[in-house]
Amino acid sequence: xxxxxxxxxxxxxxxxxxxxxxxxxxxxxxxxxxxxxxxxxxxxxxxxxxxxxxxxxxxxxxxxxxxxxxxxxxxxxxxxxxxxxxxxxxxxxxxxxxxxxxxxxxxxxxxxxxxxxxxxxxxxxxxxxxxxxxxxxxxxxxxxxxxxxxxxxxxxxxxxxxxxxxxxxxxxxxxxxxxxxxxxxxxxxxxxxxxxxxxxxxxxxxxxxxxxxxxxxxxxxxxxxxxxxxxxxxxxxxxxxxxxxxxxxxxxxxxxxxxxxxxxxxxxxxxxxxxxxxxxxxxxxxxxxxxxxxxxxxxxxxxxxxxxxxxxxxxxxxxxxxxxxxxxxxxxxxxxxxxxxxxxxxxxxxxxxxx
Numbered sequence: 135x136x137x138x139x140x141x142x143x144x145x146x147x148x149x150x151x152x153x154x155x156x157x158x159x160x161x162x163x164x165x166x167x168x169x170x171x172x173x174x175x176x177x178x179x180x181x182x183x184x185x186x187x188x189x190x191x192x193x194x195x196x197x198x199x200x201x202x203x204x205x206x207x208x209x210x211x212x213x214x215x216x217x218x219x220x221x222x223x224x225x226x227x228x229x230x231x232x233x234x235x236x237x238x239x240x241x242x243x244x245x246x247x248x249x250x251x252x253x254x255x256x257x258x259x260x261x262x263x264x265x266x267x268x269x270x271x272x273x274x275x276x277x278x279x280x281x282x283x284x285x286x287x288x289x290x291x292x293x294x295x296x297x298x299x300x301x302x303x304x305x306x307x308x309x310x311x312x313x314x315x316x317x318x319x320x321x322x323x324x325x326x327x328x329x330x331x332x333x334x335x336x337x338x339x340x341x342x343x344x345x346x347x348x349x350x351x352x353x354x355x356x357x358x359x360x361x362x363x364x365x366x367x368x369x370x371x372x373x374x375x376x377x378x379x380x381x382x383x384x385x386x387x388x389x390x391x392x393x394x395x396x397x398x399x400x401x402x403x404x405x406x407x408x409x410x411x412x413x414x415x416x417x418x419x420x421x422x423x424x425x426x427x428x429x430x431x432x433x434x435x436x437x438x439x440x441x442x443x444x445x446x447x448x449x450x451x452x453x454x455x456x457x458x459x460x461x462x463x464x465x466x467x468x469x470x471x472x473x474x475x476x477x478x479x480x481x482x483x484x485x486x487x488x489x
Contacts, residue, residue: 140370141165142229143172145180147271152373155281160374176269180232184310187235191312191323194343197431199326200334200399201349202392204359206413208253210347211326213424215260216442217433221321222260227314231266235314249366264327266311272304275329278384279367282376285384291329292391294398297336305340332388334395338402345431346403348396348485350478351413353389353471354463360385382467389470393477400481405430410478410485420447426487 144152149169197220199207215222227234243257255261268274278288290296297304316323330337337344351359361381368376399408409430416423424443425436433439463471 141169141172142265142269143176143232144169144269145176145232145271146173148269148277149173151277152280155284155374165373176232179236180270183232183235187314187317189313189317190306190309191316192309193312193316193323194341196323196325196341196344197433198330198337198344198346199324199349200331200346200395201328202331202351202356202360202388203328204250204356204363205328205349205351206411206416207326207328207349209420210349210411210416210424211260211324213420213443213446214324214347214427214433216446217324217428217439218442219321219434220324221316221319222324222326223263223266223311223315224258225255225261226257228261228263228266229269231269231311235317249370250363260324260326262327262329263308263311263325264329267304267308270307270311272307275332275388278364279371280373282364282368282372282381283374285376285380289384289387292332292388294332294335294391294395297333298339300336305336331395332391334399338399344407346399346408347427347431348399348408348410348481349413349416350396350410350481353474353478357385357389357463357467357471360388382464386466386470389474393474396481397477400484403485405485408485409487410481411487412482415487423487430487 152169197214199210199214201207211222214220224239226240230237240257245254245256247254264274264276268276273288273291275288275291278285312323312325331348337346361378364381364385365376365378396410400410409427411423411427421440421443425440428434428436428439
């Protein structure tokens, strides 16, 4: 197989993980050399950045948007990004975590369409900080985008227990990145990553004053949409082949751990800290949904927010959600979907938006 994936620079820890694969011989030499060259300069720049721009973020009250991939988290992130007083990592920062503190923002914005849908993301769009963590060496299931033949290995990072009490410095690296986002600004951080869903136990410990918006979607649709997303990301970034049975097994574990994470969150967090949002309600009435979220979390006077929200919604709502008629689930997938669905119904009942 000739592999010509899209590459983005990663540090030596992530590169070392990639190179551990017994099938790196599948990767053309020029691709391997480019990865090593990018990683060398990534680490050099990161070392310089840490010397020139010290300081980490010490806050404890971020607003997190959580939920499985393909459940509307990106759309929610875009809309809440328009709320005054909320500060979020932009695409250019997340994709350049080793240099963004030393460089001014790009003068020209570039736009790219995501591989799994026609949702356009530009240089200054709100972005998942997970991409920065991936490059910085924090264990991330997004390593599976690069080497999908090791999905069974990366699935260990879906387990919420594995993140609680870790002493490998991942939170320090995260806070160092967030320090660059918030430097000199007093705004509250708005952070979105479906992967943070599986870190909920660690988040509750590390950020006692944090608030959470948790998106939930009908499980079967979520599964089909995730198949589409992960395969699209493999086609763009994978260094080796993949197979659908391994992907389905991985997604089954993700469903299980997402259900456990949500059940934990509803147990330890009150309605003043956690809001569970139904995907269908959000899709059908995005303005009203965001208004209810802003009221419940006291994010500001709605009259000063609504025009910005309406402008952000324009041209975006039509991109939310696909339908999957005729797609079938195995018996194991049906069981996992039912388990997740039961947890979601309970969560909507206890922490959902009423009315």
